[in-house]
Amino acid sequence: MTAPPTYDAVVVGGGVHGCTLALFLARGGMRVALIERGPLCREASGVNAGTLTMQMTRVALIPYALRAHRMWATAREWLGHDVGVVVCDGLSLAFTEREAEILSFRAGKRREAGAPIDLVSPARAKAIEPGLSDHPILAGFCPVDGYASAYLTGLAFRRALVEAGATLFENAEATGVEPCAGGYAVRVADGRAIAGARLALCGGVWLEPMCAWLGVRLPVKVLVNQLAVTERTPPVMRSVVGVASGLLSLKQFANGTTVIGGGWQAVGDRDRGGFALRPEALIGNLRLACHAIPALRGARLARAWAGLEAETADAMPAVGELPGLPEAYVCGGVHSGYTSGPYIARLLAERMLGGEPDLPLFPVERLLAPAPEAAGASPRVPAGADAPEGDPAR
């Protein structure tokens, strides 16, 4: 006597990937359960810098990120709720000859992939961003840029998911999953089992332990990105500003606060989150910010924090079905995952609903390590795969 699973799909992980996936599955007519250890979008999806830039996006993700940018810009229409998205110009700066080389090369590659990036003179850059210092010698300019208020993501998705009829299990930690008759049953810490015909693991940095529940070894590296925000100040800038290396992201929000990030590493891990800052890295990040936008020197630092970002072995996404486990999917490991997440998760929703996605998914076979018996083996990813031929940063 086995009852069929309660849900058509169970999504584990309530970040931007899991929420978007659950939302489109629910709107597609499925009975959906979304299980999240804490409240929705309170890990990476709620604490990231909210940058919606092409100039820090991996080249192969540009087509996805451009479509995701359009989704963010029209969030009120499809999501139905405000995430504070502002579309504005974006600049990526080079301060040295070497950085100018990196910038030229990378802007060219991203342009080839479809991002409308032009190289502009310092004078033109300053016309675009009057807050700029005199230090840049070259800039990449992209009119498709902008930012969201990441901390509003959870509220917006929560409302949309409730309206779409998805069943939310917040503050419910999934502790395991096993195949059951007609699907998969997810165990939750309080002892409940939530079963669905389809399973989607959207756990960000926790994808690795989640996949291990099913005996799948998908190594996921944990990045601990440090961020800082100033108090409200009078306007100091009007665009999104980064640097050639990608190690700065800077923008001032409508409320006057300026968020300073760029992926400088703090201290943290899967178990404890981003639990300690590195003061010297914070100061380095702030110096870089003030080197670009000098008026920031007059602001006070209000808060700094760190969030976890998932990175796969080749720093490309893991989005697709798990081999040998029909109707069990993963969705994560997306570089700058907040920027591209809504579009990539929507693609997976289309596939799970039986459609053919507009752009290809990112099959996970390439990332899988041998079973734990063959311990020590790492996935076979060619060395240097993350820096293409000719990249001066290589």
Next chain:
Amino acid sequence: MTAAAPPLRAEAAVIGAGPAGATAAAVLARAGVSTVLIDEAAAPGGRVWRAPPDVLRARAGGPELAEGDALRARVAGAGAQLLAGAVVWSVTELGGRFRIDVMTDGGMTDHGPRVIEARLLLVATGALERVSPFPGWTTPGVIGLAAATILLKSQRMAPGRRLVVAGAGPLLAAVAAGALKAGAEVVAVADLNGAADWARAAPALAGRPALAARGAGWVAAMLRAGVRPGFRTGVRAAHGDMRLEAVELGPVDAEGAPVAGAPTRRVACDALAVGHGLAPATEITRLLRAAHVFDRARGGWLPETDDACRTSAPRLYAAGDGAGVLGAAAALAAGERAAAAMLADLGRGPAPRPAPGASRAARFGAAMGRLSRQRPAATAAIAPGTVVCRCEDVTRAEIDAAFDAGATDLNQLKHFTRCGMGPCQGRVCGDAAAELLALRLAGRGGVDAARRAVGQWTGRAPLRPVPLDALIGAFDYADIPVPDPAPL
């Protein structure tokens, strides 16, 4: 590029030079442990034993000055290295050492950042003032009770000419008497507690006759000036546009809730000193992810400690009001206990003896704490339009709406409303906001159980807002340690 000063290395660091921290630092230093004592103020003493500026010393006096001077002499004689006028903005723990980043001179001059490294860390950061919001509480002219004591102690100055003193606890009489001495007119004293509440505290007061006598002296000074405390009275509203013009007072019940329909009284004034108790300053113990417990009578959330002041985090200790509000006398004893435990843990002293049970000082402090506790019924009565988070202008109605939208813990509320995201970093609004959520969440376990579920703000650096300019100093671009570029 200005060369960064080399880190100051010590075996022990103590943050906060009030009774607990200064005592502990003196004991440690005298035992030969290299010790750095750090405080925001110019001299040790903390809030209660705050050192007056030299120019006002001649006009200062009284037992608190003498007690403070004794503490300062003890620190000076023990050989602890004092870092005064230093704002701690970051504390991290890595590889078995604490790293403490401070800004000297409040970061307002170019003394710039400084780093202290220590194996052991004692957090003795005292308490924060709690003010339960009411309409008009953000009007200029409204000041905290504890803030008023700082003004009185450091500058011998009352916060206004015609003063209303309101709230709960022993600071009421202290501020009223101090303001009278400073030449102000005290037009009303409104005490949330009634005579019966004070009577219940009498046995604990009797155990500390000197402190009780000091309190009696304050009350006598009030009565001599014709000021009669209004018992079971609370502030209904502060009136005035750009500055305070009047305060509306009305009766409250035994739980601190306004008595509905009762007549209120409008008192013209130019200043209101109001406070509803003290809460442990837990910024650093939260930042270091130590375990905390909620104990309403000791001020709310506080780091969990054993009876030797050890927190749940290795080599991290907490003592004094920051580990549970019990007052200055109890803090002195806690400083001794913390130092004994630190010496033992360094292998430089015997295992600390178990605490002998609640001392008279602790019982006195606990009685004061009960009088000053946060009262759920008072919070429940906050009007929907009243601003709770003054930095971000978040009202009670917006907090209720966030709860209705699914925010059930304090950090989620922060994301939904920006409550606590402003320059006060949640210090002013946190207790009220958490209590409001807890009141909505409360089930059969009651409000305290709900407070535990609602939690506290995640600890974040900087521990105080710091000017970027002071933080980054002068630098050359080439010296910024920019990490390797992200993959393309």
